[in-house]
Amino acid sequence: MRALIQRVTKAAVHVDGAEIGAIGQGLLILICAMEGDDAAKSKALAAKISKLRIFTDDAGKMNKSLVDIGGAALVVSQFTLAADTSRGNRPGFSAAAKPDIGRALYEHFIEDMSALGVPTATGSFGADMAVSLTNDGPVTIWLDV
Known part of the structure; x- marks a missing residue:
């Protein structure tokens, strides 16, 4: 599975003008979800993200995890993370899991994050979403599991 995580002070997702998730x-x-991914990869990615020490401690060093600070997660499906731009000017997305598998793994990942004690808000799989955020740092990290 592939994730792009951004440390935020706040974030929200809207569908058709209505807020459906916010933290x-x-x-x-x-x-x-990438082709060949499974529930074990979802669980491993959730564990990695929840423990990733990217929040600052009292000394100003990135030493605390999402769990340590009692932070929340806003999980948004983003098949375009699978973009292949190696040929031409139009990205290809064949490396992404098929939609039914992608949806199942997206939902599994949400359950995995919640099971780790992380308050979790969500987007809407496959919807046209407007995502807003205030990036803190900024800290943005790409993860592949």
Whole structure:
């Protein structure tokens, strides 16, 4: 699975003008299930993200995890993270999991994050979403599992 995480002071997602998910301090997680991914990869990615020490401690060093600070996660499906731009000017997305598998793994990842004690808000799989955030740092990290 592939994720782009952004440390945020707040983030929200809207569909058709209505807010469907929002968080305060925590992580905006853009997530893409890749061809060949399974539930074990979802669980491993959730564990990695929840423990990643990218929040500052009292000394100003990135030493605390999402769990340590009691932060939340906003999880948004993002199949375009699978973009292949190696040929031409139009990206290809064949490396992304098929939609039914992608949806199942997206939902599994949300459950995995929640099971780790992380308050989790979500986008809407396959919807046209408007995502807003205040990037803290900025800290943005790409993860592949």
